[in-house]
Amino acid sequence: MSRAFSRAAGLAFGVVADRLVADPRRFHPVAGFGTIAAGLESRLYRPTRGRGLAHNGVLVGAAVTAGLVAERLTLGRPGLHVLVTAASTWVVLGGSSLEREGRAVSTLLEQGRLPEARRQLTHLVGRDTRTLDADEIARAVVESVAENTSDAVVAPLVLGGLAGVPGLLGYRAANTLDAMVGHRNERYDEFGWASARLDDLLNLPGARLTALLAAALGPDPRGALEAWRRDAAGHPSPNAGPVEASFAGALGLRLGGSNTYGDRIEHRQELGSGRPPAPYDVARALDLARRVDTASALVAVLLSLACGGRRPLGRQPPRLRAPALVRRPPGAPRRTLPRIAGW
Known part of the structure; x- marks a missing residue:
């Protein structure tokens, strides 16, 4: 089995595992990484970009190194390489958990249990959810489903297809750090700068692919592309903008507006030109997200087949065997020439 095929198989099995076995609510490896990151932050923190860069470099570098070691240890062991790639894929993906949380909110809205839906x-x-009505809750879920379809599924699969286990683990480390410290507030404005910028960079290809797939697989491809072209640049995130705009156009909705974060209110540009989301639109957004997830898994498999055959870092070229000597026939002189292939 070739290296490219074992990577592709591992990614495919990992996607299936994520669908069958959602992330555990306790003792998840990413949560363990977050605990380590918080401990390192308590020792390194200063409100400077340099300290934040060191914090990010150590943690993301450690994740990438772990991936490189895993790739190196599975050389010549295709079955083990499939297993390690599948396990890494399952760890970093969050599509099943995203759908679980989204459908839980949708069910509560359908039952009219607004306080529980807010929680x-x-x-x-x-954002602050305490005063949101049913339609505002639905908008929040659709926006989160769109953005996290890229962050939690498509972007890691793209990097996994291109770079294997190091790409998967490195992406999840960078994305987790952005969620922890990549905030624009007094504490993290400087310290979290490196984490936010690295996450933006790593999400660039995944976000564009997500927007394209949402347009291609949604009910209104033209509306999705138009909303992406017209509205995405007005979003504060260079990656969430294209994704949310494409989802909005594809579903015939209008996203964006005012969001409250503690004592701060953000007024975001509206995305799409349709109607405001209603509670039943949550299910529509989740169905579109699932189609995008499936298509992105196929893209990742194709990427791995195209790029996965390269020799991993640290692998030495095979040693050349010494040329065999020609058997001396009876009566021939003892000195012989080596038999060289092609001569």
């Missing part, structure tokens, strides 16, 4: 929504968004 459940805090699992998906960082």
